[in-house]
Amino acid sequence: DTEVTQTPKHLVMGMTNKKSLKCEQHMGHRAMYWYKQKAKKPPELMFVYSYEKLSINESVPSRFSPECPNSSLLNLHLHALQPEDSALYLCASSQDGSWGNQPQHFGDGTRLSIL
């Protein structure tokens, strides 16, 4: 059982829709991450939050908007997405993100399809 919970598991949306992906962890971790994973590829980092502050944005288009309301929750707001944004979106968390020896714990992802 994963300790990082993502909802929804599947999402189909049109290019004009607005939707949000949610991620929750109760391990007391203070760093949280969003990744995008295309088929047969490794995950690509999108955003990192450390102590509820955005610390890394990997030049992600503004149609993706992250939000960290508190230390347990991470959202990804989606608006005006393109078909090429269809992918598996993974959330992860780690203890505090300040040291590389802390493993990241992943959720099962949201599979997003853009029509």
Add this chain to the structure above:
Amino acid sequence: GDSVTQMEGPVTLSEEAFLTINCTYTATGYPSLFWYVQYPGEGLQLLLKATKADDKGSNKGFEATYRKETTSFHLEKGSVQVSDSAVYFCALSDGGAQKLVFGQGTRLTINP
């Protein structure tokens, strides 16, 4: 920059065969090394890790040793099972960085 190179897949083995998946890395500092496994339809699960040279990570019969002299972190298992069929990712995290650098992944299929 930092990078991870994994052996190309897919890899197909029979049940009870010996498994090796090669992983080499380049890094400017002293990275921590990880193996993650992704089963169909799921996210990534941490399989094992090693944080310094000569450390051996192990879990569920899988092992990998951090070899600084050869910059390698090969994954091994003595006797694979059908349930080990998955995609395996080698990854590194360098010092204080918050970024995981992944290899391309190796798809493993075990036939009964």
